[in-house]
Amino acid sequence: MKNGKLLVAPTVLWLCVFFIIPMLIVVAVSFASRTPYGQVVFNWTFSNYQRFAEALYISIFGQTLVVAFITTVVTILMGYPVAWSIAKLPKKWQQPGLVIVMAPFWINFLIRSYAWVIILRSQGVINTILLKLGLITTPLQMLYNEGAVMLGMIYALLPFMVLPIYVSIEQLDRRLLEAAADLGAAPMTAFRKITLPLTMPGIAAGTILVFISSLGMFVVPDVMGGAKSALIGNLIQNQFLSARDWPFGSALSIVLAVLSLVLIMLYYKVLNTQKGGADDAKDVA
């Protein structure tokens, strides 16, 4: 224990108790099967993973990926301008700006989802106003479809995109933009050639936060998607709560986790080749 290895003991212990052991339990359960009454029997079988190959589950997985992908792209497109305008505010207004972005977190997420229901449903705020104005004659169906799910996801995850992008824009050296202008770059070109590549780490961090969160999201599809739109998160939730099939739920969780991991690794790989290993260069210097 000469090298102070004991100092990492609390961290190791913490990781074991709250992360590694629970994870191992999930892995173990995923290889078990269940009795008709939902009891878990450890008989080490692959059947849970084999079940996953059914067309139904594959399509749910595929749909989850599509929704997560669209959510991520839209939050980037919406989040970047928001982060940009906060970073361009005078210093004393930046903090309040960030607080406003985070303010929704002060209210329980479930309640916020129901608030969307009140706004969007047939007798909801929007429909009532449109009907009163005579712009429509029958209420618009805005809830319980994929659009509603997307809206809910984007609403819920936008702050996770805004914050990391804000940080990277805030750290960007303004003099680089002056240098670009001095060298003949009009503002849009300077944005494309300088700002965007240099704020890529923020976009990357936001992408990972949003993408992973939207893969596992189940409250939004539940509340705003109705029964029609099941995503992988709902499927897993169902296995544990309604179907009482913990082994299959565990197997789905593991597949989801592995898939996320693989996607993140791929993503970083692509990002790194684009940057031409700029980070490696930094390490040398």
Add this chain to the structure above:
Amino acid sequence: MEQMIQLEGITKKFGANLIIPTLNLSINDGEFLTLLGPSGCGKTTLLRMIAGLETPTTGKIILDGKDVTHLPPYKRDVNMVFQNYALFPHMNVEENIYFGLKMKKVPEAEAAERVSQVLYLTQLEEFRERRPQQMSGGQQQRVAIARALVNNPKVLLLDEPLGALDYQLRKKLQLELKNLQRSLGLTFIYVTHDQEEALTMSDRIVVMNKGVIQQDGHPDAIYHQPKNKFVAKFIGESNFFEMGDSVYALRPEKLNLCLEEDCVEGKETQHPAPQFFGSVVDIVFYGTIDKVFIRLDNSNQVVVAYQYFDDVKRWKVDDRVGIWWYERDGVKVEQ
């Protein structure tokens, strides 16, 4: 000589702060002009206005006969070397230098030719592929110069380009920069607060304080005929002597000392009679010289003179001395 830049009635306010009250200045083609002054004197603001990074509150900026006052920086034929280089960290040396040429859509063959030329000129050929973070301060500085020069600007603007470097390197790069400017025949506008740098490099120095030009002239004139107290104090060392209604500035190297008993009134001397008497209060070793500090009898003011290593007379603390100078060396300055 042809004029390259004319600043006509320039003023600049930041909010309620008046940084530059009316200023006029012409800069000739091919000139190495230095804006010299303490920090906050408006020299960098002036440079940034020429670059287009700031807009003057009133007044006109004429570049090579064309009014560019309201032209954005990316449409001006000037380039700037920034104080901390502002190199693009996600591009290597070559890409940094190419940047301006790409923006101006210079044909590929010509661009490649010009890039290799400046790489050769700034001795950066072997660093082509390096990223700025992998280079020393001096090398980064060269990249910044190459990146500006490659665009063949009408004027190169340099904002304290050597400020972040150590003394030895600074000396070396001062010479390199001066030679580069001379061989290219380019107009350089150089901002610095380092008076030594200004004196060694410039064709012409403009000394500024609080946004006002204090003196504008050849380095020799700035040093030997300072117009006012500020210039005399800011450039080199100066002693001030009040004689009647006038103030005279004298460089320490122009002051001569004699032992009081040898040159008191009535004594025959081979030099002009001393104007002031005092006591030596301190002697400090400075390498090539010693500085001798003398407190004057009548005013309690401390003045400084030099003692050279080969001087026969070595002064000691508490020596009583007379101070004399040749009339041609005293410069009458405005307050």
